[in-house]
Amino acid sequence: MRSIRTATLLACSALALAACATPTSPNVEQARAAVAEARANPDVVSYARPELSAAEEALARSERALSEEGEVEEADSLAYVATRRAATATELAAARADIEAVQGAGEARERAIRQTLEQRLAELQTERTDRGLVVNMEGDVLFPVDQARLSPGGLREVDRLAAALRDFPEAHAIIEGHTDSTGSDSYNLDLSERRAEAVRTELIAAGIDPSRLAARGLGEDYPKAPNDTAAGRQENRRVDVIVQEGGA
Structure with missing residues (x-):
């Protein structure tokens, strides 16, 4: 009888230790709640299904980073993305439902969408050019040095x-x-190509149709500043995203 009790205690202790060894994260829990709330919203399911799927994918990546790899920092970063995407899905669903309810919304819808695009891009470093709206994304923020994998800040x-x-x-x-x-x-050409493709891949993961995106690397051929200073070189390490209102 004593040996049975001893074995039971040992088994319980092992389970307790295993539970303690499993990383936890309040940010991942928050992301789970946000995605679940969005999933339960019928407007999101009807009007923002791609955005909801993007949130679910980010959450799944966060959970894998936490449970399989023990990468709490990466899990938290991906959890942030999942939470933000869930909120975006909810916001877009409400906006799209309102637009659909407006009678004769053809021109009004176009104006509203165009205004929304301008407002969204205004949060980024953007300038209007003959090519379209150019979003300048600093390479040192997007990627670690000499790498083409997006950093948490880049995501x-x-x-x-x-x-x-x-x-x-x-x-x-x-x-x-x-x-x-x-x-x-x-x-430089290879690195620029891989970085442009990394941004494209992440945009697709965020729910953007691949047919709307083109990526290319231009290497060092189009500097914005002289390369003979550290500040100039930093300015030249970048990803430009040209947003065009018609086709690419």
Whole structure:
């Protein structure tokens, strides 16, 4: 009898230790609640299904980072993205339901969507040019040095851009990667291509139709500032996103 009790205690202790070893995160719990709330909203299901799916995907990535990899910081960053995307889905669903309810909403809808696009992009570093609205995204914010994997801060920036593109489904975007002149021409071209494609991939994960997006790397050929100073090189390491109101 004593041996049975001892075995039971040991098993319970092992389970307790395993539970303690499993990372937890209030941010992931908050994201779960936000996504569940959006999923339960019938307007979201009807009017913002792609955005809801993007929120669910970000939450799944966050949960995997936490439970399988023990990466709390990455899980928290992805949880932030999931929470934001759930909120965006809810906001867009309400706006789209209102637009549908307006009689003769053709021109009014276009004006409302165009205004929303301008307002969304105004939160980013944007200028209007002959090519369209150009969003300048600083490369050192988007990526670690010499890498093409988006940083947590980069994920947030790209998600803000995705929110604007979701509000204006007629718009297309050309994503252009740029580097400074440090390194060889071939290395810089390859890095710029991979960074542009990384931004495109994340926009698709955020619910943007791939047919609306084009990505290309331009290497060091189009600097915004001289490359002979650190400040100039930093300005040249960037990703420009040209948002066009018609086709790309």
